[in-house]
Amino acid sequence: MRKIVVGTRQSALALTQTGQVVDHLRELCRKHGIACEFELRKIVTKGDRILDVTLSKVGGKGLFVKEIEQALLDGEIDLAVHSMKDMPWELPEGLVIGAVPLREDPRDCLITRGAAGIDELPPGAKVGTSSLRRSCQLQHHRPDLRIESMRGNIDSRLKKLESEGFDAILLAAAGLRRIGWEDRISAYLPPEVCLPAVGQGALCVECRGGDDFVLELLKHYSDAPTTLAVAAERSFLGRLNGGCQVPIGAYATIAGKGANATITLTGMVGSPDGERMLKETMIGTDPIKLGQELADVLIAQGAADILAKVRG
Numbered sequence: 132m133r134k135i136v137v138g139t140r141q142s143a144l145a146l147t148q149t150g151q152v153v154d155h156l157r158e159l160c161r162k163h164g165i166a167c168e169f170e171l172r173k174i175v176t177k178g179d180r181i182l183d184v185t186l187s188k189v190g191g192k193g194l195f196v197k198e199i200e201q202a203l204l205d206g207e208i209d210l211a212v213h214s215m216k217d218m219p220w221e222l223p224e225g226l227v228i229g230a231v232p233l234r235e236d237p238r239d240c241l242i243t244r245g246a247a248g249i250d251e252l253p254p255g256a257k258v259g260t261s262s263l264r265r266s267c268q269l270q271h272h273r274p275d276l277r278i279e280s281m282r283g284n285i286d287s288r289l290k291k292l293e294s295e296g297f298d299a300i301l302l303a304a305a306g307l308r309r310i311g312w313e314d315r316i317s318a319y320l321p322p323e324v325c326l327p328a329v330g331q332g333a334l335c336v337e338c339r340g341g342d343d344f345v346l347e348l349l350k351h352y353s354d355a356p357t358t359l360a361v362a363a364e365r366s367f368l369g370r371l372n373g374g375c376q377v378p379i380g381a382y383a384t385i386a387g388k389g390a391n392a393t394i395t396l397t398g399m400v401g402s403p404d405g406e407r408m409l410k411e412t413m414i415g416t417d418p419i420k421l422g423q424e425l426a427d428v429l430i431a432q433g434a435a436d437i438l439a440k441v442r443g
C-alpha cells in the first residue's frame with residue numbers, strides 16, 4: 132500500500148482546500164481500485180510568517196509555496212495543494228503541476244459595512260487591500276476611494292474590517308466560498324470591473340515529475356477546461372515575468388470541447404493608482420501562444436514600462 136504524504140499550510144483556507152482535495156483523491160482511488168492512503172503534514176511558509184509587512188515590499192515570488200516545494204524535492208511530502216494564484220509561473224526543476232481541478236468562482240468580491248456594492252460606497256470610502264492589481268482596478272473605476280494596505284489571512288482581514296474602520300475590503304470569492312463564508316460577500320465584482328489574478332479560484336496539485344504513481348492518480352483529477360484556461364493565463368504572466376505581487380490580471384474562458392476548444396483570454400496591466408490601465412482580449416486555441424501574444428500586445432502598448440516602475 133503506497134502512502135502519500137500531503138503537505139499543507141496551516142491557514143483555515145489551506146487546511147480546508149487540502150482536505151477537500153484529499154477527500155476527492157480518496158474517492159478516485161476507491162473508484163479506480165488504486166491502493167493508497169493519505170497523511171497530512173503541516174508546513175509554515177515565509178508568507179505565513181511575514182504578516183505584518185506589505186507582501187509586495189518583501190518581494191520574491193512564491194512566498195507561500197517555497198518551503199512546501201522544498202519538502203516535495205526532499206521527499207518529505209509527495210503532494211501539495213496550492214492556490215493556483217500563489218504559484219510562480221516557473222516551477223523548480225523536478226516538480227510538476229500534476230492536476231488542475233475544476234475551478235471555483237474566479238471573481239473578486241467586496242465585503243462592506245452597509246453598502247450594497249462598489250458603486251454604492253460613499254465618496255472617499257476607505258477600502259482595504261494590499262493587492263496592486265485590485266487597487267489599480269478599483270481606483271480606475273472609483274478614483275475617489277481611499278485604498279489602504281491590509282494583510283493577513285481571510286479571518287483576520289474580516290476582523291480588521293470592523294476593528295480598523297474600513298468601509299469595505301476586497302477578497303477572492305473562491306477562498307470565502309471554500310471555507311463556507313460566502314454569506315459575508317456583499318457584492319461580486321465582474322471581470323469587466325476587476326479582472327481576477329492569474330489562476331484565481333483554481334487549485335494546483337503539485338508533485339515530483341518522476342513520481343509515476345502520484346501522476347497516474349492525479350490524471351483522473353484534472354479538469355480539462357480549467358487546465359486550458361490556467362495555462363493561457365500563466366503563459367501571459369510568464370511572458371510579463373510577473374509574480375503574484377504585480378498589478379497584472381488575466382482571465383480565460385473556454386468554449387467547446389477537446390480539439391474544438393477555443394480560449395478567450397483577457398489580460399490587464401496597470402499602475403497601482405489606476406491612472407494607467409491596459410486591457411485587451413484575444414481568442415485562440417493554443418494556450419501558450421495565446422498568452423504570449425496577448426502579453427506582447429500589451430508590451431507594445433507600454434506594459435513593460437508600467438511594470439518596471441512598480442518593481443522600482
Ligand SMILES: NCc1[nH]cc(CCC(=O)O)c1CC(=O)O
Binds near residue numbers: 215216304306330332
Ligand atoms: N493571495 C492570497 C490568496 N491566495 C488564494 C486566495 C484565495 C482565492 C483563490 O484560491 O484564488 C487568497 C486570498 C485572497 O486573495 O482573497
